[in-house]
Amino acid sequence: MTIRLLIVDDDPLVRAGLTFMLGGAEDIEIVGEAADGSEATAMTDRHRPDVVLMDIRMPVMDGLTATEELRGRPDAPEVIVLTTFHADEQVLRALRVGAAGFVLKDTPPAEIVAAVRRVVAGDPVLSPAVTQQLIAHVAASGAPDDRKGRAARRLALLAEREREVAVAVGHGQSNADIAATLYLSVPTVKTHVSRVLAKLGLNNRVQIALLVHDAGVLDEGGDVG
Structure with missing residues (x-):
């Protein structure tokens, strides 16, 4: 199965880097890039991604608001939060409203790909140790x-x-x-x-x-x- 992935980050260099790194996976199709939460919700309507890689801190609509909006839908995509911190309050709030987990922005590409595959399979993204x-x-x-x-x-x-x-x-x-x-x-x-x-x-x-x-x-x- 091909996993449809939407990348959301306000930094175009981050988006380009993630698209380059993740687009090489045979089972992942990058269906779009968004610069803020409002673009993310619109592109989700248009492209129906299976997974959204969501930055938290963005202008116009932040990633937390977008995550809550997306996860409230009946056909909600899975959301993995992109962050620079392990456990700040924004990440915790995103998890409370339904994000499947988070990955750090400096996570090796192979681990991000593995996280995307895990959420689609219904497996936890966060290890028990990180949950603790x-x-x-x-x-x-x-x-x-x-x-x-x-x-x-x-x-x-x-x-x-x-x-x-x-x-x-x-x-x-x-x-x-x-x-x-x-x-x-x-x-x-x-x-x-x-x-x-x-x-x-x-x-x-x-x-x-x-x-x-x-x-x-x-x-x-x-x-x-």
């Missing part, structure tokens, strides 16, 4: 009481085993780690993760991890009942 770094960054500021209450009420919608899997995702565990801890098969863990995403209206496991943290579950030993 993000959670630690969020934990430094804590969740406001209103966000904590909303998160706890959403987690209460899950069945017991689904909650256990969600908490394990919040701890940054991989599917294999969760399977070993809960005495489940890896396919069963994947099924539970899919059910959690569907029930909570989330896009990816990073959003699960952030929601679990917001609910205060990780600080309370994992009991969300």
